[in-house]
Amino acid sequence: MNKRYMRSIRLLAECYHAFSQVSDAHVRTLGLTPPQFDIIATLGNTEGMSGKDLGEKTLMTKGTLTGVLDRLEARGLLTRSMNPDDRRCMIVQLTVSGQDLFDRIFAPHVEFCRQPLAGYTEEDFLALERELAKLKRHLDSAGIEGT
Template identity: 50%
Template sequence: MAEADAKFMRTLRELARCYQAFESFSEAHIRATGLTSAQFDIIATLGNTRGLSFKDLGERTLITKGTLTGVIDRLEARELVRRTECPHDGRSQIVVLTSAGEKLFRRIFPAHMAHLSSAFAAVPETQLLHTELTLRRLRELFEAAHELSLEEAEMTGAARSRPRRAA
């Protein structure tokens, strides 16, 4: 972003760097298990459950539905998960770990937790909480601004031609 004179750019840049640092630290370990990050996320989320719908999985892992189809496809091809029908809702499908998936989960999940925790060995819990709070506040700024900018877009004509939600 060149040298943006705005002070907030430094903060944003640090956010991006921090996130990427986490990703590469985490991913380095995950790759060794033969899974990708997204795949690991699914396995980890499915562990210790009786199965979850695509919708639930998407919400918990922050993976959007379009992406999810492909990720689940690949896991299913490797027989780590299985799609099953939802008894209550014909639109829905429940994704469950197969026994191989279960086994993999038990093998790699604790190991990955240990890997992650090594980064935090020397960090007191109060600081973790503090960091969490700082991040949450920052996130809320983005969410509020995002909402606002969507509303503005509605007013200024993008909405003229489209079905809109009544106030």
């Protein structure tokens, strides 16, 4: 049983790494680090969100998030503004230039990363999705806290 477990987990890591290598290398050609792309992708086509939400979605701790946001803000890709309803919170939003970058790179990036799976059928994706959703359900219910 432990053997089956280890084989599955090893495969999970290998798949993720293999995918990341393709994705991260492409992201860097776009002039962003993977965490930076993650932020841009999360904020794209939204009204903006708090740093807390952003941290939960991207799985970054708040200290890390501050640094990543600093660099993106310095490049004029996003802004931080006060939330009048709760002045402890900020609202992080893409600027016009940031949304424009998102529009230019997001879809092509997805398309680029999808290439290795060009041979996948609808049924292949469905089967994969089913197993991963089940796995995620178990992992989540074990009570993993973000941040």
